[in-house]
Structure formats: C-alpha cells, structure tokens
Amino acid sequence: MQLIDIGANLTHESFDHDRDAVIARARAAGVARMVVTGASREHSPKALELAHAHPGVLYATAGVHPHHATEYTDECDAEMRALLAHDEVVAVGECGLDYFRDFSPRPAQRRAFERQLQIAVDLAAKGVVKPLFLHQRDAHADFVAIMRNFEGRIGPAVVHCFTGTREELFDCLDHDWHIGITGWLCDERRGQHLREIVGNIPANRLMVETDAPYLLPRSLKPAPKDRRNEPMFLPHIVEELARDRGETVEATVAATSATAASFFRLPPL
Template identity: 45%
Template sequence: MIDIGVNLTNSRFDKDRSDVLTRAKDAGIEAMLVTGTNIAESREAVALCRQAPEFLYSTAGVHPHDADGVSQDYLDILTELSQQPNVRAIGECGLDFNRNFSAPEQQKRVFAEQIALAARLNKPLFLHQRDAFDTWFQLLSPYLSAVPAMVAHCFTGTKEELLTCLDAGMYVGITGWLCDERRGQELRDIVELIPLQQLMIETDAPYLLPRNIRPKPKSSRNEPAYLPVIVDMLAQLTGYSAQEIISQTRENTVKVFNLKGAD
C-alpha cells in the first residue's frame, strides 16, 4: 500500500516519528508522500525524505490557508525544492472558502501561480478544495492537458463534483472520511463511481482518524498504519476486493508520482 497524503512534519509526530514509520511498514505501507503545505513544511518534508529516500517522497507547495503569508520569492523557492529527488508533486495547493484563513482573492492568485508552475515543471498537482469547487475547477480547466496529473486529495465533495473530476481525468484520493457514517455518508454513497484506475488512498494523518477502528485508539491522532482500515471500508462499499484496491491504487500512485523506489 502507498499512502499519498501524510502530514509527517506535523508537531503531533515530533515525539515518535520513527516509531510511526516503523508501524507503517509493519502494516504493509511501502511508501508514502509527505505533504508540503507551506514553504517551511515543504523544506521539512524534503529533509525527512533524505532520511528514508526509498520510503518517503514529498510534495512542495502552499496550502490555501497559508496563501496570505507567501513571500515574493515563494515560487522561486518551490522551483528550487522541486528539483530535489524525492519531491514528486506541486501542492498541497487549492482553494478553501470554508474557513477563509487567507483572503479568497489571494488564495486564487497563489493557486493559479502554482498551477502554472506545475505545468512549467511538468509535475503533478496535489490539490485541496473545500466549498470552492466551481472557482477551483475553473482555474484548473485550462491546464488539464498541460499538467501530467491532478490528484483531488481528500475528496469530500458531491456526486456532481466527483463526476466532473473523473471526467477531467483526475485521480481521487480517499481518506478515513469514508469511515464516518455521520459526516461521510454522501461520500460513502458515491465512492463506487470512482474507477479503480483513478483511485488513490491516503490517511491525511494526523487528521481524519477512521471512526470505525476497533479497538478504539487511545489517541485521536491518525497515522499511516491505519491505511488498511480505509482499504477495508472501500472494499465494503465498492464491491472490489481489498487486494484489487491495494494493487491498482499502488499502480496508479507509482505511475503518477514516478516512485521508482516502490517498483
């Protein structure tokens, strides 16, 4: 299994990061992408990858929450980071009009600049979207054939939004949101529409601890070792076997992010 979204630079992993990696390997995780959400964390992600270059890969980008804080030279820094051998995508970038931690116009500017950067660097995009779908897709549309791949990370949208992403050829990342029958029911109802060839799996750790883990962990912190729980729920809801999901999502991920170490 490959976890395409782990916030491994998060402070909640500071005390036992190496143990988290060991548990992930023991659970059958053979590689993971460490998410870069701003310049500092993208740099930290690169540093982590150097410690385990056959196991860890990363993204480099600016999350919409951090758009207000970008420096004038942030695109130059992202360009430089993207040359590091384990950086395999631009992102996590996108729009978040749910919380608006950054001004919407600034979010749009920074997102548009990163889309263009991914096209120029020939890198996949690792995408975030919340309550901003129409504007988000409008900004992406001119680049659908100019960027090698687009991954709708942690998808939680509607059926219409899902079909729009799939029709555009995007890959769809599914998290433990699927394991929560309260807020995740809409996703549970439509996840079977995702072709295996466009599916990816992720924990988004330390966030989104699968609600159905038994026995319930003492900590609310999610970690990559829980990825099999998401696979099992996908199998229940789609009719595909867990092994089919593991095999095809692995193939998709290796291809999109060029994970030579996971071949």
C-alpha cells in the same frame, strides 16, 4: 500488502516525539511507501528532509495550502521551485482553494493557486512532469474554473481528500483528475454519501491516504487515546473502501498502489 499512503502530514509536530516509530508501524502494517505532504513554506522543506532521511520509503510534495496563501510571495515561489528540482519531491502542492475555513482571503487563495499551477506548467515546458496534489473544499466552481485555464499545459492531478458530492466527483473524473480517498469515508456523520459513490471511481484514478494526523477513521476500534491518525491505519480505510466498492481488499490494494506508483512516478519496490 504493499500500500501507498499518498498524503501523510508527517512533519506535523504531533509526530516529533515518535516519528521513526510511526514510520516503522506503518511499514509493519503493510504501508510500504508514504508521500509526505508539504503544505507551507515551513513544512515543505521539512517534507524533503524526511524523504532524504528515508529513501525509497518516504517521498515529498512541495506547496502552499490555501490556509497559508497569504505567505505566497515571490520569495516563496522561488523556494517552491527550488524544492521541486529534487527528485524526491514528486508533486506540486498541496495547493488549491478552501472556502470552508477562509483562513486566507479568497483572492489571495486564487493567486497562490494560480502561481503554483504555473510552476507545474513551467516544469512541463522543460520536460519535467510533476503531478498536482490538490485541495478543494466548498470552492468547486472556482476551483474548476482556475484549473480549466491551465488545461493542456499541466500534467496529472489528484484531488486529495475528496469529500464532495456525486456531481463534483463526476466533474473531476470528466476532467481526467485522480481522486484521493481518506478516513472521511469512515465518518458516519459526514461520509455516508462517499460510501455510495466511491464505486464510480475507475481503478486507475483511485488512490488512498490517511491525511495523518488528521481524519482518524471514526470506525476504528479501539481508537487511540490521543485521537491521532497514523499511516498504519490506512489498511482499515482500504478495507472499508473495498467493501463499498464491492471488491476484495486485495484488488483495492493492488489497484490503488499501482495507480499511485504510476501517478507519482515512483521507482519499483
């Protein structure tokens, strides 16, 4: 098993006491590579530091999550552009819109999102293609409208931690975006609708992620006492995903890993 976890928040403080052990456990479980999510001014540089410390195993993204949109200043924009000049930083984001929490005002979210999309445009104009690592919750219409304004000028995009409806899924696929599936699938309270639609995602658009330390799969037994999610639990998510797609685990592993390696332009193992 050579899985790729495309979204793990390994800079989170809950990993400060055992981060190396977490990475080792993931690799022992068959998670060969992990993309460390950069989602703020504070954590995006830390994601790059981790990628430098674990070459060939960890990669990073650089961006500002909509929860932190108010911190997106000109200085912040310059910082993100500097981070994205590094080869180990393989995607722009996490960026997007979140109208579920509204931790930042919606106008600020839209401005921060547009500025980060512009970074991808500017990189592409220089011949540097960095895909987009996107967040969307309860903001589908505005999200699609903003993305449409940048069509034809940006590279590939993945809607990470997809939790939307069937209609939203097909809308994303119609725009040629990739889809990231997490342990939300394993939540009998909120994820049942996902089980019914994941089979519609083409293999070359599907990727898997834990979003650790968040979204511990509720079907994982026994659950860790601290309720912290880790990349080593990605195989459990993939097993359930394969069942819902009506394919073998081996097929899901091979397809999602090949898609992720191509999407993020990772070197061969």
